[in-house]
Amino acid sequence: xxxxxxxxxxxxxxxxxxxxxALVAATTKARLAGYRRMDAxxxxxxxxxxxxxxxPRTRLPKLVFLGGLLGxxxxxxxxxxxxxxxxxxxxxGRPLHSWPQFIPVxxxxxxxxAALCCFVGMWALNKLPxxxxxxxxxxxxxxxxxxxxxxxxxxxxxxxxxxATRQFLEGLHPxxxxxxxx
Amino acid sequence: xxxxxxxxxPRVAAAAAADxxxxxxxxxxxxxxxxxxxxxSVTDSIGHLVLSKRTPIGWFFGFAIAFVLLMILNVTIAxxxxxxxxxxxxxxxxxxxFDIINFVWWIGIGHAGTLISAILLxxxxxxxxxxxxxxxxxxxFAVACAAMFPLLHTGRPWxxxxxxxxxxxxxxxxxQFRSPLMWDVFAVSTYGTVSALFWxxxxxxxxxxxxxxxxxxxxxxIFGMLSLGWRGSxxxxxxxxxxxxxxxxxxxxxxxxxHSVVSFDFAVxxxxxxxxxxxxxxxxxxxxxSGFAMVMTLAIPLRKFYDLEGFITMRHIHNMxxxxxxxxxxVAYGYTNEAFFAWFSGNKYEEFMMYNRMAGPYMVFYWALIxxxxxxxxxxWFRSVRDNLPLLFILSLLVNVGMWLxxxxxxxxxxxxxxxxxSWDMYAPTRWDFGMFLGTIGxxxxxxxxxxxxxxxxxxxxxxxxxxxxxxxAEHHG
Numbered sequence: 112x113x114x115x116x117x118x119x120x121x122x123x124x125x126x127x128x129x130x131x132x133a134l135v136a137a138t139t140k141a142r143l144a145g146y147r148r149m150d151a152x153x154x155x156x157x158x159x160x161x162x163x164x165x166x167p168r169t170r171l172p173k174l175v176f177l178g179g180l181l182g183x184x185x186x187x188x189x190x191x192x193x194x195x196x197x198x199x200x201x202x203x204g205r206p207l208h209s210w211p212q213f214i215p216v217x218x219x220x221x222x223x224x225a226a227l228c229c230f231v232g233m234w235a236l237n238k239l240p241x242x243x244x245x246x247x248x249x250x251x252x253x254x255x256x257x258x259x260x261x262x263x264x265x266x267x268x269x270x271x272x273x274x275a276t277r278q279f280l281e282g283l284h285p286x287x288x289x290x291x292x293x
Numbered sequence: 294x295x296x297x298x299x300x301x302x303p304r305v306a307a308a309a310a311a312d313x314x315x316x317x318x319x320x321x322x323x324x325x326x327x328x329x330x331x332x333x334s335v336t337d338s339i340g341h342l343v344l345s346k347r348t349p350i351g352w353f354f355g356f357a358i359a360f361v362l363l364m365i366l367n368v369t370i371a372x373x374x375x376x377x378x379x380x381x382x383x384x385x386x387x388x389x390x391f392d393i394i395n396f397v398w399w400i401g402i403g404h405a406g407t408l409i410s411a412i413l414l415x416x417x418x419x420x421x422x423x424x425x426x427x428x429x430x431x432x433x434f435a436v437a438c439a440a441m442f443p444l445l446h447t448g449r450p451w452x453x454x455x456x457x458x459x460x461x462x463x464x465x466x467x468x469q470f471r472s473p474l475m476w477d478v479f480a481v482s483t484y485g486t487v488s489a490l491f492w493x494x495x496x497x498x499x500x501x502x503x504x505x506x507x508x509x510x511x512x513x514x515i516f517g518m519l520s521l522g523w524r525g526s527x528x529x530x531x532x533x534x535x536x537x538x539x540x541x542x543x544x545x546x547x548x549x550x551x552h553s554v555v556s557f558d559f560a561v562x563x564x565x566x567x568x569x570x571x572x573x574x575x576x577x578x579x580x581x582x583s584g585f586a587m588v589m590t591l592a593i594p595l596r597k598f599y600d601l602e603g604f605i606t607m608r609h610i611h612n613m614x615x616x617x618x619x620x621x622x623x624v625a626y627g628y629t630n631e632a633f634f635a636w637f638s639g640n641k642y643e644e645f646m647m648y649n650r651m652a653g654p655y656m657v658f659y660w661a662l663i664x665x666x667x668x669x670x671x672x673x674w675f676r677s678v679r680d681n682l683p684l685l686f687i688l689s690l691l692v693n694v695g696m697w698l699x700x701x702x703x704x705x706x707x708x709x710x711x712x713x714x715x716s717w718d719m720y721a722p723t724r725w726d727f728g729m730f731l732g733t734i735g736x737x738x739x740x741x742x743x744x745x746x747x748x749x750x751x752x753x754x755x756x757x758x759x760x761x762x763x764x765x766x767a768e769h770h771g
Contacts, residue, residue: 132765138527151527154332154502155758156534159765160527169532175539186479193459193467200469215476215554219483222547226487226540230494233536237529240521247524255525256502258332258762 122245122293123149123265124276125252126285131157134260137283138163141264144279148268152246152261174232175225182224187217248292263291323611325420327603330760335604339753340506342599348746351598356742362735369728370445378448380725386711387720392446394700395730397555398583399439399737400481401576401696404548405584406432407488410495411544414537420612422759423604426752427595427744428588429492434740435587436485438733443477445729473557480554487547491540494533497523498754552580559703565646566707569634575627579696582620582666585613586692591741593686595750604751611679617692618673624699625667642712649710650702654719658698659706665695 128134131153138151138160151160194200195207234240246252246263255261262285264276280288309316372380383390406428413421447453454460457478459468468475500520507513523529553573560572589610596605635647650659669691672678678685705720744750757763 131763135765152525153527153530154336154498154525155754155763156530157527157765158534161531164527166528166531169535171532171535172539175543179543189459190470194470198465198467202471209471212471215473215550215557216470216479218550219476219479219547219554222543222550223483223486226483226490226543226547229536229539229543230490233494233532234521236532237526239523239529240518242522244522244524252524253505256498256505256523257336 120293121266121273122248122291123263123267123271124273124280124288125246125249125261125263125291126280126283126288127251128260128262128283128285131155131260133284134262135159135163137262137280137285140283141262141279145270146264146268146276147270148265150263150265152252152255152263154256154258154260169236171229171232171236175229178228178232179221179225182227183217183221185224186220187213189220190216245291245293249289251287251289259286323607325606325608326423326756326759327606330603332757332760332762335756335760336502336506336753338600338603339749339751339756340503342745343503343747343749344507344512349598352742352746356739359735359738359742362731363739364735365728366732366736369725369732372725373445373448373729374450378446380723381729382720382722382726384718384720386716386718387705387708389704389708390720391722391726391730392442393558394697394704395733396439396442397576397700397704398693398697399435399442399733400484400555401552401580401583402587402693403432403435403439403484403488403584404552404577404580405588406430406435407484407491407544407548408581408584409588410491411541411548414541415545419759420608422755423601423606423751424588424592424609424613425755426492426495427591427741427750429488429495430741430744430748430750431584431587431591432488433485433492434737434744435584436481436488437740438737440481440485441733441736442729443474443481473554473561476554477558480551484547484551487540487544491544494537494540495752495755496748497521498525498533499749499752501525502753503749549577552577564707565635565640565642566631566650566703569631571627571630571634575624575630578620578623578627579699582617582624583693583696585617585620586689586696589613589617589685589689590693593682593689595745597682599745599750601751604756607680610682610685614673614679614685617689618670621666621670621673621692625670628663628667645710646707650706653706653710655702655706655709659702662695662698662702665691666699669695 126137128137134151134153135157138149141149142163142165147165149164151157151164153160190213191208194209194213199207201207246255246261249261251259252261262280262283264271264280266273270276277288305319309319378392381391383392406425409421409428410425410432414425444450444453447456455462455464455466457468457475470476497520500516501523504513504516504520507516553576556572556576559567560569562568592605592609592613596602632647635643638644650656669688672688678688709720710717
């Protein structure tokens with residue numbers, strides 16, 4: 112019950128590491144110790160962290176496929192409307208629905224739909240832009256975008272206990288452990 | 294044996310251990326990044342260019358030249374909008390000249406940026422990492438220059454809105470989607486948009502780095518906003534990497550389609566010299582060829598004046614030269630093909646078109662084109678040439694001249710000798726044509742100078758992944 116009184120006062124506990132290896136090892140151990148509400152921060156993408164954190168597969172590829180599909184259908188329908196309904200021109204009796212001529216633009220709108228969906232979708236799923244986040248309250252965190260690696264176990268984790276969690280993090284041989292103000 | 298091959302793929306290193314000849318070849322291959330770099334040194338040496346308060350004096354000098362040219366562009370556009378496109382040299386039968394030559398030239402230059410950022414990423418070419426950012430910037434600026442020509446050659450760009458963009462107007466008129474010119478509008482605008490999205494996505498983690506390292510409050514706020522609050526979370530990186538790969542996968546067919554569509558502007562017509570099926574691949578190869586020449590033109594001074602030789606190494610220079618050689622040879626094959634089919638078709642208009650190129654009034658341009666794009670590029674076979682930076686700089690400029698001549702040869706030479714000899718005429722550009730062309734070079738250079746001063750010219754986070762520190766050591770796991 113102790114953590115419920117502590118929870119509003121801190122966001123979590125953050126350990127700082129020097130190498131990507133140490134961060135991956137620490138994250139794996141934290142997950143094995145039963146922590147779930149945690150995140151790892153690094154200046155470079157580290158594939159192994161997704162596994163260590165047990166991240167589910169992202170929905171992004173499906174969204175991008177959907178975006179491409181809508182873009183393609185939208186582009187083709189637009190062309191059909193313009194050429195056959197909105198402004199039909201009889202050019203030597205050729206068919207109004209001249210589909211081969213519609214392919215290049217359909218391709219481009221497919222690409223546009225997919226790319227826009229990918230861009231907007233990725234940022235939206237990541238909940239960015241986000242003007243404020245507690246992790247920035249830790250002064251050492253300024254190096255998370257240069258050469259330091261961080262693991263933050265959040266106070267909202269059911270397994271979080273201020274003293275025990277701090278001890279656990281210190282057992283991982285970090286450069287330091289700091290409290291994260293909310 | 295192990296030492297010189299250490300920066301290679303394990304499988305390559307294993308093969309080298311078994312084959313001394315391969316090992317020797319690998320030992321002679323320059324590294325992708327100078328040895329001894331760390332996360333900190335990489336971040337510092339690239340971030341410093343942006344965060345430093347001191348602007349090099351050479352930068353002001355270069356920017357001043359670009360700015361003068363940019364002002365020429367402004368004057369030319371003002372004159373054009375006030376007077377009309379009659380100030381240009383093109384007139385029947387040469388209805389397309391500098392406007393389309395320069396459009397195709399610029400859009401082609403842009404292609405190398407996307408090739409480097411997307412196609413080489415999919416092919417896991419690690420060396421692309423330190424040149425992709427400024428090559429992508431080059432793409433964006435080149436597309437901006439390119440787009441100006443078709444827009445302004447309408448004479449009344451504000452009317453072009455209803456000719457080109459499908460929107461419900463009170464006139465009830467809709468654009469003609471059976472025209473390659475409409476395909477072009479969609480291809481180029483999609484290309485510009487997707488390139489900008491890709492570029493910005495790549496910039497975000499670097500904006501976070503600059504935000505955290507900036508000393509001045511203004512820089513912190515600006516980079517803070519541009520970084521979108523990026524904090525390097527593993528959950529974010531996970532989606533980010535997938536999005537980056539997806540965007541690369543999407544951009545790959547896109548970039549191939551853009552110059553194919555540009556070539557359709559010609560190939561779909563019935564003019565001798567334009568109406569050929571070789572055009573799409575031949576145009577795409579030419580685009581990449583000229584684009585790499587422009588990347589080289591920018592990279593050689595950039596690495597020298599900004600001490601980036603540790604990031605843009607001789608490996609990059611060699612690889613880019615080899616790509617220019619390959620794509621240049623594809624272009625040369627295209628020229629051979631055009632000449633062969635002009636003869637093999639048995640069509641007298643096609644035969645005359647080729648004869649006119651080789652021995653007509655503009656033959657100087659044709660033979661200049663052949664001497665650059667077919668003969669001169671054979672120099673790239675030699676290692677001594679690939680190692681000679683001043684020479685490579687000049688050759689890259691010449692390649693861009695050659696590719697400009699190619700578009701002149703295709704566009705003007707096919708138009709000025711019409712089917713009817715009574716309408717034959719000669720074409721000569723006016724000073725406004727040159728003003729517009731020089732002006733876009735000014736716009737391009739001015740944007741590029743601003744870019745290298747205010748944004749990281751090399752992708753910091755991607756280069757970080759290349760230093761030895763970033764390598765995970767398997768035994769530490771679990």
